[in-house]
Amino acid sequence: MKGCNTRAAKLFTLLSLTLLSASVQAHSPEQHAHAHAKPTEAADATVHFAAVPLLDQHGQTVNLKEDLVADKLVVMSFVYTSCTTVCPVVSGLMKQVQDQLGERIGSEVQLVSISVDPLRDTPTRLQQYAQGFNAGDGWSWLTGTTQSINQTLKGLGAWAADYDAHPPLIMVGDGRSDNWSRFYGFTAPEVLVAKVNELSHARHSLAQHNPAIHAGAHP
Template sequence: MKWNTLAGATLILLAVLIQPGVSLGATPAKPATVRVQLQDLPLLDQDGRQLRFKSDVIGDRLVAITFTYTTCTTICPILDSIFVKLQDKLPGRLGKDIFLVTVSIDPVNDIPPRLKSYAGKLKAKPGWSFMTGNKVNVDKVLVGLDMFSADILNHTPSILVGDGKSGVWRRFYGFPSADKLLAALNELSSARSR
């Protein structure tokens, strides 16, 4: 059983990596600027606090958002490791002017205690929120971010970087480096002072 899981995960990872422009170290030259519809629906964070996605989680903040689930063994650990590296590049900024958000695409199973444990395994620091909640609300949030997938096993590796204040959002497909994400966040931050 374990061999089949490992073999399947390896095949999926290889299939993702041979896509044009996708590798662990490279991403397409420019992220796509996208329109998102932030839903102001109540979700739950890893501490069980009810927060409205648009007004409480995003607000006027500079944010990077990833989409994973705790039992994923294929692309999610890679996306999570990118966020771990990104948080380490934000000393003094994480939770102050830049926020990280992970939205579970499996809200039925990823209840707050499970997300809290998962955040602990990743050594997530304050300023990195893990969101779940009522499946209907989570699905609506995912639809608004163009990240809904009826089959969570086949979700697209994608990270959104945006400015809740200006409404400018960029989507990185695949596995962008933490440095690329940080550069995009810094660019959005600089645009605020112009």
């Protein structure tokens, strides 16, 4: 009888471990991403925009600095479409920023998502992916040649040798003042929107003290 009880206990332990393992592996991509992400932290950033051609989700050639950043306030993320953990969460956060900023997107604020896997992320694939997040006209999704993307990412301080292990990162900046911040981890959309508003208020404050700037620049 003692031997039977021992075997039963071992079987129960093995079954419990199997169920626990299955539970861990079956959690959602969002849970997986949160489990592996660093706590949210922000850092001031110095950026350089590589003068290279990129392609948006419509297959149009664009220059990141001249055509999209220009003098706008910008919220920028880095993703790839085959990612099932970090990237859907980051893109979901961007979608919430889009929703919260509403009509300001496309006029005062530009959203940009850059693929870190240009070999697979064609414009068509990016467009299909963007539709899953109801991306509007003011949200551009960019890809390009490997060389162009690598130069772009390095200039922005967002390049990683292994794109599959790139950290969750969203940047917020002002194309006019070149004031940029990097937000590492899963940053609440309210924090990102607050940073956009901070940069917007700084613009208006500067314009009030310098009418010439106000007269020659857009909001």
